[in-house]
Amino acid sequence: xxxxxxxxxxxxxxxxxxxxxxxxxxxxxxxQEAATEGYLPTIVKQSWSFAGPFGxxxxxxxxxxxxxxxEVCANCHSMKFVAFRNLSDEGGPxxxxxxxxxxxxxxxxxxxxxxxxxxxxxxGKPSDHFPSPFANEKAARAANGGGLPPDxxxxxxxxxxxxxxxxxxxxxxxxYQEYGPDYIYNLITSYGKEPPVGVTxxxxxxxxxxxxxxxxxxMPQPIQDGSxxxxxxxxxxxxxxxxxxxxxxxxxxxxxxxxxKETGLKxxxxxxxxxxxxxxxxxxxxxxxxx
Amino acid sequence: MQGHSxxxxxxxxERWLDRRLPIVGLVHSSFVSFPTPKNLNYFWTFGAxxxxxxxxxxxxxxxxxxxxxxxDALAFASVEHIMRDVNYGWLLRYGHANxxxxxxxxxxxHMFRGLYYGSYKEPREVLWxxxxxxxxLMMATGFMGYVLPWGQMxxxxxxxxxxxxxAIPVVGQSIVTWLWGGFSVGDPTLNRFFSxxxxxxxxxxxxxxxxxxxxxxxxxxxxxxxxPKSTEDTxxxxxxxxxxxxxxxxxxxxxxxxxxxxIPNYLGDPDNYVEANRLATPAHIVPEWYFLPFYAILRSIxxxxxxxxxxxxxxxxxxAVPWLDTSKVRSANYRPLYRWFFWILVIVAIGLGWLGAxxxxxxxxxxxxxxxxxxxxxxxxxxxxxxxxxxxxxxPPSISEAVLAKTGQQAHA
Numbered sequence: 001x002x003x004x005x006x007x008x009x010x011x012x013x014x015x016x017x018x019x020x021x022x023x024x025x026x027x028x029x030x031x032q033e034a035a036t037e038g039y040l041p042t043i044v045k046q047s048w049s050f051a052g053p054f055g056x057x058x059x060x061x062x063x064x065x066x067x068x069x070x071e072v073c074a075n076c077h078s079m080k081f082v083a084f085r086n087l088s089d090e091g092g093p094x095x096x097x098x099x100x101x102x103x104x105x106x107x108x109x110x111x112x113x114x115x116x117x118x119x120x121x122x123x124g125k126p127s128d129h130f131p132s133p134f135a136n137e138k139a140a141r142a143a144n145g146g147g148l149p150p151d152x153x154x155x156x157x158x159x160x161x162x163x164x165x166x167x168x169x170x171x172x173x174x175x176y177q178e179y180g181p182d183y184i185y186n187l188i189t190s191y192g193k194e195p196p197v198g199v200t201x202x203x204x205x206x207x208x209x210x211x212x213x214x215x216x217x218x219m220p221q222p223i224q225d226g227s228x229x230x231x232x233x234x235x236x237x238x239x240x241x242x243x244x245x246x247x248x249x250x251x252x253x254x255x256x257x258x259x260x261k262e263t264g265l266k267x268x269x270x271x272x273x274x275x276x277x278x279x280x281x282x283x284x285x286x287x288x289x290x291x
Numbered sequence: 292m293q294g295h296s297x298x299x300x301x302x303x304x305e306r307w308l309d310r311r312l313p314i315v316g317l318v319h320s321s322f323v324s325f326p327t328p329k330n331l332n333y334f335w336t337f338g339a340x341x342x343x344x345x346x347x348x349x350x351x352x353x354x355x356x357x358x359x360x361x362x363d364a365l366a367f368a369s370v371e372h373i374m375r376d377v378n379y380g381w382l383l384r385y386g387h388a389n390x391x392x393x394x395x396x397x398x399x400x401h402m403f404r405g406l407y408y409g410s411y412k413e414p415r416e417v418l419w420x421x422x423x424x425x426x427x428l429m430m431a432t433g434f435m436g437y438v439l440p441w442g443q444m445x446x447x448x449x450x451x452x453x454x455x456x457x458a459i460p461v462v463g464q465s466i467v468t469w470l471w472g473g474f475s476v477g478d479p480t481l482n483r484f485f486s487x488x489x490x491x492x493x494x495x496x497x498x499x500x501x502x503x504x505x506x507x508x509x510x511x512x513x514x515x516x517x518x519p520k521s522t523e524d525t526x527x528x529x530x531x532x533x534x535x536x537x538x539x540x541x542x543x544x545x546x547x548x549x550x551x552x553x554i555p556n557y558l559g560d561p562d563n564y565v566e567a568n569r570l571a572t573p574a575h576i577v578p579e580w581y582f583l584p585f586y587a588i589l590r591s592i593x594x595x596x597x598x599x600x601x602x603x604x605x606x607x608x609x610x611a612v613p614w615l616d617t618s619k620v621r622s623a624n625y626r627p628l629y630r631w632f633f634w635i636l637v638i639v640a641i642g643l644g645w646l647g648a649x650x651x652x653x654x655x656x657x658x659x660x661x662x663x664x665x666x667x668x669x670x671x672x673x674x675x676x677x678x679x680x681x682x683x684x685x686x687p688p689s690i691s692e693a694v695l696a697k698t699g700q701q702a703h704a
Contacts, residue, residue, distance in 0.1 A: 053553060081371040150565070153371065157556055158564035165645070175553045180561075213574065253564075256374070256381040263382070264552020271545045278538035285530050290694050291329045 039215055042208045043179075043186045046243070050250060051178050053265060056258050057251055062093035064230055065248025068241050071228050073152060076144060078132035081153035082252050085126040091258035092251060100126050107131055147204075147218030156180030156246070156253040159211055180253065181246035183211065188242035191221035297324065321507050326525035327532045328513035330690050334408075335511065336539030337401040343540045344394040345499065349492050351387040359439065361485035363478040366441035367566040385555035391433050392558045393547045395581035398426060406612070407633055409621030410512040416613040418505040423610050425498050430582070430606075432491040435484040437579055442563030447576045449476045449484070455589070458596040475569065515693045516621025517686055524690035575650060583647030584640050588666065590651045591659035601663065608670050615670055617678030625684040629677050636669050 049058045066087065069079070084104035087095045095103065104124035109131050112119035124131070132151075134140035141148050150158070160179045170176070186209035195206045201216035210217045226236050234240055251257070298319035300309040309316060358377050360369035373380035402422070405411055411419035438449045453470050457463040472479025510519065519525045526532070550557065558580060562573050578586050588605050592598035608615075623630040639662050646659045687693035 081368065081375065086375070154564045158561050160561040172554055172557055177554055177556060260381055260385075260552055260555070264548060267552065268545060268548050271541055271548060275538060275541040275545060278534065278541055282534040282538050285534055289329055289526055289531070290691075290698050291331075291526075 039213070041183075041186075041211050041215070042190070043183055045182050046178075046185050046246075048178050048181060048247065048250070050247070050257055052175060053261060055261055057091065057093075057247065059092075059094035060232060061244050061247045062251050063095070064232070064234060064240075065244035065246070065251075066093055067230070068223070068228050068245040069152070069248055072223050072241075073245065074130070074133060076133055076140070076149040077152045078134070078149075079130040079152045079252060080132055081129070081151075082255075083127060083129045084124060086252075086255060088126075089255060092255060093248070097126070104128060145218060149219070152249055152252065154253045156184060156249040158253075159183045178250070181250045183209065184246040184249055185242045188223065188245070189238055321503070321528075322533070323527065323529040325507060325528035325532075326510065326519065326522065327528050328511055328519055328524060328690055329526045329531070330513050330515065330694050331511065331532070331535075332514055333535075333539055334400065334404040335513075336536050337397050337404065338506075339536030340397045340540050340543045341394070341401060342499065343544075344390060344397055345492070345495060348387060348390050348394060349496070351383050351390060352489070352492065355383050355387055356489060359485075361439065361482050363441060363481050363567070366439065366481060370440045381555075382551070385551045387436075389547065389550040389555060389558060391436060392550070392579070392581065393543070394429065395433065397543070398429060399581075402426070402609075403637060406636070407623045407630075408512055408514060409516055409616065409618070409623070411613040412516075412616065412619075412621050413613075414509045415505075415512065418502065418509060419613055420610060421498055421502040421505055425495055425502060426609075427606065428491050428495045428498065432488060432495065433579065433581065435488040435491070438481065438484045439488060440563060441481065441567045442560075443565045443567055443571070443573050444560045444563040444576070446476060446567035446569065447573055448578055449480065451576050452578070453480075455595075455599045455602075458599045460596070477569075512621060513690060514622055514624060515687055515690055516625065517688075517690060517693070520689045521691075577648055580644065580648070583645075584643035585647075587643040587647035587659050588663045590647075591656060591663045601667075605663075605666060608667070612670065612674070615674045617675050618681060618683070619678070620683040620686065625686055626677075626681060627684060628681045632669060632673050632677065636666070639665050639669070 049056060049061070069077075084100050084107075087093055087103065088097050088100045104126050107124035107128070107130075108121045109124045109128045110119055111122050114120055134143060137148060157180055160183075187207060190207050190209040191205065193206070193208060195201070195208075195215070199206070199215065201214070204216035204218050205220050206215055207217055208215050223238060223241050225238055228236060228241060230236055230240075234244075254260075298316040300306040300315070305315060308314070355373065358369065358373045358380065360366055370384065373384050377383070405419065405422070434448075434452060438445045453467060453476065456470060457467045459466060468474060470480070471477065472483060513519075560577060577583075585602050585605055589598045589602040592601050618626060618629065620626055623633050643659070643662050643666065646655055646662065649655050651659070687696065
């Protein structure tokens with residue numbers, strides 16, 4: 001073996017070692033974190049009609065989810081970026097325009113000032129946004145023991161579990177974008193569980209799905225079996241409420257989801273056809289050149 | 292360089308124009324007859340992909356600016372307005388946000404291509420320097436663009452990065468106040484970032500023109516690193532390179548479309564869907580993925596000023612690469628040692644990127660320091676030394692002969 005090839009062997013081994021280190025690091029890190037930090041939220045993936053490249057919202061589910069939001073969540077959570085008219089938009093819960101008019105009129109909306117300079121309440125119109133339950137952040141905190149109920153407009157896109165290697169690679173390939181509704185579903189259904197020995201929540205409520213540094217959150221269990229009456233015969237259980245309202249909140253966060261996925265399919269098919277034609281043209285043009 | 296054909300004005304109008312402004316001839320010699328080495332591989336299509344991305348970002352950006360409001364009380368709501376009420380607003384915004392990531396993916400491939408094939412070496416030093424200026428402008432543009440949606444990560448990312456200038460002795464805090472236009476990141480900061488975010492892409496476009504100009508003076512490098520010796524070695528840019536570039540760009544856009552249409556929020560941070568709140572600091576403040584290697588370098592240094600110097604140094608050092616590399620051989624294909632160190636550098640850069648996303652604690656910090664040290668050693672020690680000790684493989688006499696050696700057997704069989 002001459003000096004040069006020895007050097008190569010050493011180099012090759014060094015490179016292999018560095019490569020292995022980089023590959024193994026994330027796995028070791030994950031294991032270590034789980035061992036030392038103790039608390040990691042438990043979030044079980046659910047199956048959703050709107051997942052995947054052909055995903056569509058289930059209109060009946062969104063209507064049920066709206067009912068749950070309106071009768072339960074809306075007591076504390078605002079949804080300021082969503083307008084009543086959106087409820088009849090394409091790709092949404094599929095209410096008719098008349099239904100939306102009636103439904104909006106059921107809300108009291110503050111308007112004004114009028115000619116006398118006073119603010120006044122009037123029935124809602126489809127163009128109004130959902131009114132917020134509290135006048136401001138201070139009022140919301142005062143009514144909720146210091147906790148601030150987050151606005152629900154884009155909540156389903158504002159929560160995610162840690163994207164660990166190699167899971168985040170699979171997420172890209174498998175188009176996993178449903179961590180928000182998965183989280184909301186798990187959070188609502190994970191109340192009332194017995195905390196493990198040594199875990200207590202001096203302030204707040206124990207919930208092993210909560211994304212935070214501890215499994216304790218300010219919100220008490222928001223809903224019980226039977227809290228909301230469903231009109232379509234769906235069983236009035238916490239599980240169904242959680243599933244329906246999670247789907248509804250995915251829609252409020254991403255109202256153009258169906259349009260996006262449909263457009264995407266057309267665009268990608270077009271691009272693949274274009275790329276194939278270009279490929280053969282390019283081959284033809286280059287066929288007389290050795291390269 | 293020797294051209295394949297020259298432009299001769301055909302019509303009377305072209306002759307008239309050519310005597311006053313020879314612009315058609317300029318375009319012809321730059322994009323039609325421009326001699327292109329015939330052995331370029333697909334890594335050479337990223338220049339075209341980057342041009343396409345720049346155009347895409349400017350077009351979507353201009354349309355977004357028509358609907359966006361740069362005001363700390365209204366910015367977040369105006370982005371939601373774009374997503375909900377503007378026709379195809381979701382496409383503009385997701386296309387622009389993911390477009391930034393695609394831009395950086397392409398630029399990193401483009402830069403590593405340059406490092407592997409020694410594309411920065413004599414006479415292409417100025418070409419490389421102009422490319423580095425574009426990279427710096429891109430980083431500034433990307434950083435300021437990320438602040439505009441005014442989510443939590445926008446606000447806190449801006450706070451962390453602008454605060455870095457506070458590490459400068461004596462005048463640091465004054466500089467930070469000057470950058471912010473106040474005593475914290477706020478409405479004046481958002482306004483100037485919007486203004487600059489709109490300005491910088493046009494500066495990038497300007498430097499791109501210089502970059503292409505420099506390229507067309509010295510000609511393209513190629514996988515052998517041997518300059519073209521005759522017209523045998525080259526093909527005219529059109530139709531050969533044009534078609535290959537358009538094909539590669541359309542494949543790249545399939546990849547891009549996957550992100551826009553199916554996983555638009557994959558590369559973003561969920562915290563940026565929470566409106567900026569100066570009273571609530573997020574648990575982990577993480578920059579966009581394309582800054583993570585530099586962020587890891589920043590955090591690996593225990594001293595704030597030292598960290599800032601190392602982070603900016605890691606970028607500024609790249610300007611000196613043409614002079615740090617002492618080897619006369621361009622392509623790593625003929626440099627048996629450098630080739631290995633190149634791939635180690637790639638792994639180290641990815642490793643630093645991964646570490647930049649982790650919390651800086653325990654052994655992460657140690658590994659970050661190790662990789663940071665290696666990153667600097669690669670450029671400051673290994674690169675200059677390799678050129679002196681390495682025995683390169685014999686270079687092919689010309690591009691044509693290299694191609695013949697590769698495809699000859701097939702041709703004669």
